[in-house]
Amino acid sequence: MEQLTIAGKTYRSRLIVGTGKYKDFAETRQAIDASGAEMVTVAIRRTNIGQDPNQPNLLDALPPSQFTILPNTAGCYTADEAVRTLRLARELLDGHALVKLEVLGDPTTLFPNMPETLKAAEVLVKEGFQVMVYCADDPIQAKMLEEIGCAAVMPLASLIGSGMGILNPWNLRLIIDNAKVPVIVDAGVGTASDAAIAMELGCDGVLMNTAIAHAGNPVLMASAMNKAVQAGREAFLAGRMPRKLYSADPSSPTTGLIGKN
Numbered sequence: 588m589e590q591l592t593i594a595g596k597t598y599r600s601r602l603i604v605g606t607g608k609y610k611d612f613a614e615t616r617q618a619i620d621a622s623g624a625e626m627v628t629v630a631i632r633r634t635n636i637g638q639d640p641n642q643p644n645l646l647d648a649l650p651p652s653q654f655t656i657l658p659n660t661a662g663c664y665t666a667d668e669a670v671r672t673l674r675l676a677r678e679l680l681d682g683h684a685l686v687k688l689e690v691l692g693d694p695t696t697l698f699p700n701m702p703e704t705l706k707a708a709e710v711l712v713k714e715g716f717q718v719m720v721y722c723a724d725d726p727i728q729a730k731m732l733e734e735i736g737c738a739a740v741m742p743l744a745s746l747i748g749s750g751m752g753i754l755n756p757w758n759l760r761l762i763i764d765n766a767k768v769p770v771i772v773d774a775g776v777g778t779a780s781d782a783a784i785a786m787e788l789g790c791d792g793v794l795m796n797t798a799i800a801h802a803g804n805p806v807l808m809a810s811a812m813n814k815a816v817q818a819g820r821e822a823f824l825a826g827r828m829p830r831k832l833y834s835a836d837p838s839s840p841t842t843g844l845i846g847k848n
């Protein structure tokens with residue numbers, strides 16, 4: 588299977604998973620193993636990755652030698668907060684430059700604040716960060732983020748944690764058709780078919796958290812997501828049958844039928 592390249596590094600898996608909302612770190616690790624994900628995102632403001640040496644450290648369950656850690660700015664509402672959070676992450680992770688920027692608009696919708704996101708992206712790219720960026724499903728602003736130098740754009744499928752799936756496939760198509768960097772759908776995936784649809788649309792990958800962590804059986808759902816992302820990618824590469832028509836077309840040949848010339 589062809590691989591995903593982000594900021595010069597290749598990944599076999601096109602599924603990126605979050606690490607929040609699990610019962611404990613052991614369940615986090617089991618689900619992530621079942622997902623096949625190689626990149627895991629971590630909310631720096633909510634998760635101990637060494638800030639508090641007296642608390643359990645997520646990196647003991649998910650060592651950076653085995654996973655690409657993608658520190659994120661969940662909980663940040665201004666460009667300034669997000670930039671400071673990622674500078675801290677870079678210190679904690681020994682100069683690690685690949686980050687996930689998200690600047691939220693309000694605590695009710697968790698929708699991205701795009702003016703602040705664009706501002707933060709400019710600063711971070713100038714400081715040498717490789718920025719994967721959570722954004723609105725707006726093709727113009729996605730392009731602006733690419734032009735600033737972001738390593739990947741990550742439009743939402745629907746609100747974070749909503750499980751509503753892909754609400755605007757047409758906007759995603761516009762973003763995908765114009766992008767020169769990977770497009771990763773981030774947020775709102777509810778079940779495996781949502782992930783498959785994102786991949787069938789031509790997304791380069793999917794990032795999800797709640798659909799796995801809040802599933803009845805997170806480990807089994809992680810396994811389902813692993814397969815859905817692969818199936819969707821293969822379907823995209825194969826190219827769907829050209830027509831969707833409300834009329835029949837017999838599957839068996841009509842030439843050589845008895846009684847027919």
Ligand SMILES: CC(=O)[C@@H](O)[C@H](O)COP(=O)(O)O
Nearest residue numbers: 605747748774775795796797
């Ligand atoms: C984990 C992360 O980085 C978030 O952007 C978000 O939590 C993903 O959204 P879902 O939880 O809806 O998958």
